[in-house]
Amino acid sequence: MTDTPRVATLTSAERTRLIHSGLRRRHLSEQVFKGLGLAAIILALGFVALLFADVLRKGVPAFVQSNLHLAVTYDPAIIAVEPAPIREAGQSDADFRAVSLKWQRDVALLNWNKVVEASLRAAAPVGFEIDSKQILTTAETDARHRIRELFVADPTLLGKTVEVEVLASANAANWIKGNIDRSLPDTQQQLSAPARALIDQFTANGTISSGFAWSILGNVDSRAAPAAAGLAGAFVGSLFMMLIVVVLAVPIGVASAIYLEEFAPKSRLTDFIEVNINNLAAVPSIVFGLLGAAVFINYFHLPLSAPIVGGLVLTLMTLPTIIIATRGALLGVSPALRQAALGMGASKTQMVFHHVLPVTLPSILTATILGVAHALGETAPLLLIGMKAFVASVPATPFDQATALPVQIYLWQGNENRNFFEPRTAAAIMVLLALMITLNGFAIYLRSRLEKRA
Amino acid sequence: MDMLAGKVKRTEATINTMATRPDAHTAPDRPIRINAEDVTVHYGAKQALFGISIEIPDRAVTSFIGPSGCGKSTFLRCINRMNDTIEGAKVGGTITLDGENIYDPSLDVVELRARIGMVFQKPNPFPKSIYENVAYGPKIHGLARNKADLDEIVISSLKKAGLFEEVKDRLNEPGTGLSGGQQQRLCIARAIAVGPEVILMDEPCSALDPIATAIIEELIDELRENYTIVIVTHSMQQAARVSQKTAFFHLGKLIEVGPTSDIFTNPVHKQTQDYIMGRIG
Known part of the structure; x- marks a missing residue:
């Protein structure tokens, strides 16, 4: 190398000026980079917040379920079945099980919807006009199973009236939560006019109450009874x-x-x-x-x-x-x-x-x-x-x-x-x-x- | 501050005693413990050591000096086969410990390293308690019969390393919480606990301040009563202070070896002379 490096020929003032002239640009690029990084973080956090807010907004109401409190009468006129078998002396396990299963089958074949309907009618105001099909849409379809299982577990309920809590139907729950537009004409409503009126009555008189939706956590999935579907x-x-x-x-x-x-x-x-x-x-x-x-x-x-x-x-x-x-x-x-x-x-x-x-x-x-x-x-x-x-x-x-x-x-x-x-x-x-x-x-x-x- | 002043005083006193001990700077007539013959090391295609032959006397301090990259640490690491752990390193020639070739395939390297302890450049205590650090070696080698035995080994090793008084109330605290000098003495205690015959030290003071350095040097001087010590050092003053035999390495070759006093006062080779005068390195 024959040239003297340029830096050696510079005076101190010139060197300072050179460094100074580039300084603004260097600081600026740092500012820009910091700004971009911050913007990226804000954007990412914003999206996460948006996601969580949306999920929470939609999901939280689902943790509230509508419960129907019914006084269920196990009317012998509807529940026309022989008394539950009692184990006889000398009867083998297998025989007794067979007899019990046969009895349970007989019980299952009864029209339990009639029991549900009777209970609902008992809760409705006197003289409320609604047909069988319509009144049953207020309770979830698994209500009859719940009521039947109580009877299978305890056959002495026959003729008695007990308090049972069942789920209101998914449509009823939606109606109560306001997820259904009340101004829609009848033809577009999933619930009939009398059923909707009855649900409002039930809500007013406390037959239907809201509670934490244990069904989501404790139940298995269900298609027939959406309100009972769980995880x-x-x-x-x-x-x-x-x-x-x-x-x-x-x-x-x-x-x-x-x-x-x-x-x-x-x-x-x-x-x-x-x-x-x-x-x-x-x-x-x-x-x-x-x-x-x-x-x-x-x-x-x-x-x-x-x-x-x-x-x-x-x-x-x-x-x-x-x-x-x-x-x-x-x-x-x-x-x-x-x-x-x-x-x-x-x-x-x-x-x-x-x-x-x-x-x-x-x-x-x-x-x-x-x-x-x-x-x-x-x-x-x-x-x-x-x-x-x-x-x-x-x-x-x-x-x-x-x-x-x-x-x-x-x-x-x-x-x-x-x-x-x-x-x-x-x-x-x-x-x-x-x-x-x-x-x-x-x-x-x-x-x-x-x-x-x- | 008082404590520091005390240490400095003690150190000065030690250096003075070290200087006055009759065998301080000359290789006494000790039997040869380690004998290296024509040792070469290749790292891949690059040759790092060229035909090193040296005899290391029993219960004395032998120091390796030389500029950076001269191969002194590489040679030290040949003595306990730590070079085995480096990918692509190849060692040639023979090194014997008490006449036994340490590169013999039948020799177990684990056993060798129990006999030849090592202290590294940077203090590297295990991230465990002080007690566990010292107890580790005896534990893995099965040297303690029971807990009381182990306690005794730990305490005596810490005492030999001059650390016991400082740490006796916190044996269960992490060894990494000690100061640099204390950590290095902990590493020495850890090496001693296995009862090695030889202790290799790879620039043990290069990460320490002068006071901690002086304490370690004092310790090395005490330890040579019972152990064969080989120390690699950057500091010629340190070599002069602690060792009885000195070997000067340059560019992978052993240039000169002899009693420390001869090397420092009357070097034969010009390169040694240049290095000692500070002209290379």
């Missing part, structure tokens, strides 16, 4: 799947990550495996559903619509997430700690399990819980393994048919009884979100606790 089955289904994911994905994922990161020789093969794990994390979830249908159901003949299959599919889906997160955490452990352990004469396994794993535990746990929470909200793969079937029971084992919370949301969202199920769907979303927030909160709690300990 219990889906909730337990989701719980089973979560359990399977935790039991399978966590140990397998963490073990694979430890092996790959700490023990596997660095070779083309491990590189290949690593690339594929990363790719697997990006595979659309519906593809995992297809795989589940093909492998677990068609090949291994596991039951359709069962949480076990859902759990296995979600496990496959969560594995890459857990492996990647765990490897990242292991990679972040300072080499000084590893050297300290090895320098003490710890074997590699001892180094990993005594020193490296304990310090990475918080991040591994957090990643795992977030992975499980993600799996909990997954819908697409479950649709392909039959978990979108209408299931009206709580699964007792992971091999029973069930559905899952996100799938239940999808099913309710598609229900034709729009103005009743729209709030119901939002309520289901609230339950799912509450579960997610609980899991995330648990992750945060665990993390801070473990980090404090370390």
